[in-house]
Amino acid sequence: MTDNVEKHPPIPEERLKKYQDLWNNSRSSDGIDPDVARHLSRVKALHGQGIEFLSGLNKEYLGAFMAPFSREVEDADIAVVGLPFEKSAPMNASHKFGPKMIRELSKNFMGTTEPRPDGKFDIPFDWARIIDYGNVDTYGQYNLSDEVETAISHFEKIVGEAGCSPFTLGGDHTVSYVPINALGKRWGPLGCIHFDGHYDLVTYADFPYPYHSGNQFTNNMQQGYLDPERMITMGVRGRMTALVGGHAKNFGVTVKYADQCRHTPPKEMAEEIIAVVGDGPTYISFDVDGLDPIYNSASSAVEPFGLDANWCWDVLWHVRKSGKVNLVGADVVEYAPYLDASNTFGYVAAGIAWKILCWLADEERRRNGEERPTVWPQAFGNVTL
Numbered sequence: 001m002t003d004n005v006e007k008h009p010p011i012p013e014e015r016l017k018k019y020q021d022l023w024n025n026s027r028s029s030d031g032i033d034p035d036v037a038r039h040l041s042r043v044k045a046l047h048g049q050g051i052e053f054l055s056g057l058n059k060e061y062l063g064a065f066m067a068p069f070s071r072e073v074e075d076a077d078i079a080v081v082g083l084p085f086e087k088s089a090p091m092n093a094s095h096k097f098g099p100k101m102i103r104e105l106s107k108n109f110m111g112t113t114e115p116r117p118d119g120k121f122d123i124p125f126d127w128a129r130i131i132d133y134g135n136v137d138t139y140g141q142y143n144l145s146d147e148v149e150t151a152i153s154h155f156e157k158i159v160g161e162a163g164c165s166p167f168t169l170g171g172d173h174t175v176s177y178v179p180i181n182a183l184g185k186r187w188g189p190l191g192c193i194h195f196d197g198h199y200d201l202v203t204y205a206d207f208p209y210p211y212h213s214g215n216q217f218t219n220n221m222q223q224g225y226l227d228p229e230r231m232i233t234m235g236v237r238g239r240m241t242a243l244v245g246g247h248a249k250n251f252g253v254t255v256k257y258a259d260q261c262r263h264t265p266p267k268e269m270a271e272e273i274i275a276v277v278g279d280g281p282t283y284i285s286f287d288v289d290g291l292d293p294i295y296n297s298a299s300s301a302v303e304p305f306g307l308d309a310n311w312c313w314d315v316l317w318h319v320r321k322s323g324k325v326n327l328v329g330a331d332v333v334e335y336a337p338y339l340d341a342s343n344t345f346g347y348v349a350a351g352i353a354w355k356i357l358c359w360l361a362d363e364e365r366r367r368n369g370e371e372r373p374t375v376w377p378q379a380f381g382n383v384t385l
């Protein structure tokens with residue numbers, strides 16, 4: 001301790017005056033990205049300023065990612081749909097509460113805009129009319145086939161009749177059967193970008209049931225709605241890897257084991273994906289058990305030494321940035337919230353879903369050739385900062 005401290009020179013008077021002026025007169029909306037400013041003032045005009053900011057707003061009124069709850073699929077471009085299936089989860093379950101929990105967590109920390117690696121912002125609610133359809137209710141259906149068929153009837157309206165792009169929240173991986181089937185009927189055979197700890201390529205000959213969480217892809221392949229030659233699976237490891245690998249080879253699905261992914265830079269991985277899926281209609285299926293347990297151990301088939309969530313996001317960003325892939329739908333599945341005491345893994349699942357949703361809204365804008373802003377029909381009350 002010494003008394004003669006030599007102070008660092010003070011901040012020059014001119015700069016200090018500027019900071020005092022900002023302190024007294026500047027609000028956080030001054031100087032922000034003009035597209036974001038336009039979005040925020042539009043939302044504010046809808047009495048929804050509080051959608052973007054954490055505030056006293058009662059977010060029970062809002063759906064996933066702050067989308068309005070609606071079943072008016074004719075007036076929507078993207079429908080977020082919850083499929084609360086869990087009958088086919090092999091071990092520890094609670095997947096049926098996955099859509100509900102991802103929806104809630106997505107409202108807790110996300111706004112309506114998202115910063116991107118290129119310094120710009122995603123503003124999905126200005127680009128496309130996004131609704132949260134809520135969950136397909138299969139209460140009282142004790143047979144998985146009945147549940148799937150109920151969901152199929154909803155997706156016939158959402159995708160088949162209204163032409164919405166579906167973003168599906170699971171539920172165990174059985175749920176992917178439904179959107180892939182509906183989208184395959186609409187667009188022709190899909191390509192698939194698939195993150196998973198497992199192939200999920202079980203056949204009817206292996207296990208004679210029409211629907212479960214291991215045959216959602218192969219059942220669509222044998223009907224011509226999913227093209228195995230345009231499918232790539234990243235993150236495979238652990239149980240069943242050697243056994244089901246024969247199906248991957250015989251169907252012709254491209255596989256990257258988790259260990260191979262770890263040694264592949266995201267940009268290189270993106271190039272491989274683009275080469276496999278091509279420019280045809282493409283679906284993303286993200287099983288959270290593809291992730292390392294540090295990012296997700298709240299699922300029914302946990303495998304150590306999995307994918308890094310940030311690596312997955314970088315890979316997806318590079319694919320998106322290329323502009324070469326025609327994304328028509330996506331899902332995030334297998335999250336089991338009762339195994340997630342701190343909600344950590346739910347936040348990761350919701351975060352991945354949000355980033356893919358931003359991409360899907362960007363694609364929707366491109367396909368439509370125009371921006372179709374989401375309108376929130378509910379009154380939120382005037383929430384001010």
Ligand SMILES: [Mn+2]
Nearest residue numbers: 173196200287
């Ligand atoms: Mn899976």
